Amino acid sequence: MQSNPPVSIARDCDAILIPAGTPITLRKGTPVVITQALGGNYTVNVNGNLVQLAACDADALGFEVRGTGPAIAETVPPNGTVDESLLWDQMRTCYDPEIPINIVDLGLVYECKVTPIENGNNRVDVVMTLTAPGCGMGEYLAQDVRAKLAQVPNVSDVCVELTFDPPWNQEMMSEAARLETGMI
Numbered sequence: 001m002q003s004n005p006p007v008s009i010a011r012d013c014d015a016i017l018i019p020a021g022t023p024i025t026l027r028k029g030t031p032v033v034i035t036q037a038l039g040g041n042y043t044v045n046v047n048g049n050l051v052q053l054a055a056c057d058a059d060a061l062g063f064e065v066r067g068t069g070p071a072i073a074e075t076v077p078p079n080g081t082v083d084e085s086l087l088w089d090q091m092r093t094c095y096d097p098e099i100p101i102n103i104v105d106l107g108l109v110y111e112c113k114v115t116p117i118e119n120g121n122n123r124v125d126v127v128m129t130l131t132a133p134g135c136g137m138g139e140y141l142a143q144d145v146r147a148k149l150a151q152v153p154n155v156s157d158v159c160v161e162l163t164f165d166p167p168w169n170q171e172m173m174s175e176a177a178r179l180e181t182g183m184i
Contacts, residue, residue, distance in 0.1 A: 006031045013060040018043065018050040018097050021136025026051065026060070034061065038095040039102070041144070052097045052140070076153040080120025083152070087112055087124060090148040097137055101180060103128065103145070107172025110163065114155075121156035124149050128160060129168045138162050 009030045017024050026046065036043035040055030058065045077083055091109055092102045103109055111127040126145055130138050142160040149158045170183050178184045
């Protein structure tokens, strides 16, 4: 098994302790090992603890700060409609910080519904869950979903509801995700 080499944090930056969801500050010079760099966020190992850094802090790891989702269509759909496939594509750029699989293939998204509202805009309502009810990363995952769905043309409001009914289980994963994790 190959491990990434350690890197030093280039500047102080905010981070989130996984799975507790506790905000922390990583100090300049702190050695970390990048364990996951998916969807724009970074999961790093710091002294045996997993920590998530947001995409806006990529420079602290020596990377260029870039957009976090797929390229959004340059043309806005007519009549204020929303291309629902773009919504799902955007959610596929949201990753569980501990599991290198997107939240759609993990089976965490139970529902994604578009509701037209005034002035040709739309509200997107997402119902999703977490792999474990006690995970403190729920609000951070929900915020990632909100931010990425808000980039889709004609979306003006995004509501994300976290639920644990029904509770998540491995059978909710796509076949590809189960294969990737060896759960088949």
